[in-house]
Amino acid sequence: MSNISPPRKRRKEARPSELSAAALDLFVEKGFAATRLEDVAQRAGVSKGTLYLYFDSKEALFKSVIEDGVVPVLVEGEEIASRHEGSAFELLEKLLANWWAGIGETSFAGIPKLMTAESRNFPELAQFYYENVIRRGRAQVASALERGIASGEFRKLDIETTIDVVIAPILMLVIWRYSMACCQGTQVDPQQYMAVHLTLLREGLKRTQV
Amino acid sequence: MSNISPPRKRRKEARPSELSAAALDLFVEKGFAATRLEDVAQRAGVSKGTLYLYFDSKEALFKSVIEDGVVPVLVEGEEIASRHEGSAFELLEKLLANWWAGIGETSFAGIPKLMTAESRNFPELAQFYYENVIRRGRAQVASALERGIASGEFRKLDIETTIDVVIAPILMLVIWRYSMACCQGTQVDPQQYMAVHLTLLREGLKRTQV
DNA sequence: TAACTTAATGACTGATTGGTCATTAAGTTA
DNA sequence: TAACTTAATGACCAATCAGTCATTAAGTTA
Numbered sequence A, B: 001m002s003n004i005s006p007p008r009k010r011r012k013e014a015r016p017s018e019l020s021a022a023a024l025d026l027f028v029e030k031g032f033a034a035t036r037l038e039d040v041a042q043r044a045g046v047s048k049g050t051l052y053l054y055f056d057s058k059e060a061l062f063k064s065v066i067e068d069g070v071v072p073v074l075v076e077g078e079e080i081a082s083r084h085e086g087s088a089f090e091l092l093e094k095l096l097a098n099w100w101a102g103i104g105e106t107s108f109a110g111i112p113k114l115m116t117a118e119s120r121n122f123p124e125l126a127q128f129y130y131e132n133v134i135r136r137g138r139a140q141v142a143s144a145l146e147r148g149i150a151s152g153e154f155r156k157l158d159i160e161t162t163i164d165v166v167i168a169p170i171l172m173l174v175i176w177r178y179s180m181a182c183c184q185g186t187q188v189d190p191q192q193y194m195a196v197h198l199t200l201l202r203e204g205l206k207r208t209q210v
Numbered sequence C: 001t002a003a004c005t006t007a008a009t010g011a012c013t014g015a016t017t018g019g020t021c022a023t024t025a026a027g028t029t030a
Numbered sequence D: 001t002a003a004c005t006t007a008a009t010g011a012c013c014a015a016t017c018a019g020t021c022a023t024t025a026a027g028t029t030a
Helices: A015-030 A037-044 A048-054 A058-067 A071-083 A088-104 A107-118 A123-151 A159-177 A190-205 B015-030 B037-044 B048-054 B058-067 B071-083 B088-104 B107-118 B123-151 B159-177 B190-205
Strands: none
Touching (some): A015 A037, A015 A048, A015 A058, A015 A107, A037 A048, A058 A123, A071 A088, A071 A123, A088 A107, A088 A123, A088 A159, A088 A190, A107 B107, A159 B159, A190 B159, A190 B190, B015 B037, B015 B048, B015 B058, B058 B107, B058 B123, B071 B088, B071 B123, B088 B107, B088 B123, B088 B159, B088 B190, B107 B123, B107 B159, B123 B159, B159 B190
16 A cells, blocks of 8 residues: 555544644654654644644644643542442542542543653643643542541541552653653553552551550 | 853763753653753753763763662662561661651652653663662562561562552652642641551451461 | 535644753963 | 873754645536
């Protein structure tokens, strides 16, 4: 098969998301500066000029990729937290499972690695991401921890620090997949990983009976 | 004070490490592609041509920054593991503390973030880092977990997965510091963070008494 | 079906930066 | 102290790539 590009086709409605998806893939893999717009265009099946019909600049494309992303998953988590009636640990479990299903197993999964890599280069975008993604996710975990401590289900721990320790393995799981996982012979099984994490949490968080 | 550069000074012996230190700072902050050699030279107090007296290329400089780094800390950990006589949990605690003191509180602390960001762009270097840093660190944690499970101190868990979950918060702590921490109003206290992590681990790893 | 609108193209321009090297200046040697 | 060696310099060159725009081609309209 030759490398003849497909004939031109107008797709005004679909283009933005096609371009964003292509850009996300390459930004996640290579980082912002090392990604060439020629490659993004090729990945999307268009020419480079087409990118500038829909995005003002490379940076505008990058920002849209981050901004049009994971917020709906956070909204779902907020709903789960607001109507939960079981134990605090069950809530925590549901929140982490929802986060995993909505981000960890979707095309958004590369965003944590991308934000990790680029936050110092794009502080305003990092701020946006922090306010709209990280802070909201933390608040959900906080609500589960607060409930558990209040009811005596969980031991007393500093909540802000415990959120960090609870979330870290989940973040690391997706970040790892898009960075160092290529060097590892085996693949991490997310179900098993989550099971171990939850097991350690369940026992670790329990308030010690006197 | 004017911007007159300091007079030229020959420092053949000290130059390589000075250049590497300057490069590490900027590579960690901006990533490989977004770092300009002009800036590295300026940070080191030299001109750009000086970089090429000691390093063949930008990529050679980058590789040296990773390769001449954290391996001695891994050696120390291996020694700690080989001569430990207390409980398995005490071993684990010592290993994590040693890792923190040797990496987390030194100028090498940025390397995990840098490798996270650049591993897909430099797969051979990522392989080197995996073999010489990550694998060895994991082996140390594995030795503590194996001891604990064998002696009945710890519950039975899949060791490879548990290593991931044990290490993730430590990695995330340093990665976070060099990426998203700028957006967070408060700073994470590493001592408290480690204390919470170890508390959750101590209880989470315990084998349940029947 | 011709005239028109508009999405797409990719050659081109200008800015940027890695890498080079003729020159300069700091030390060393005789 | 002059001759020599060598570490350092920064202007320069060539390659690269973001962004532009005249042109082309896909649809739409009258």
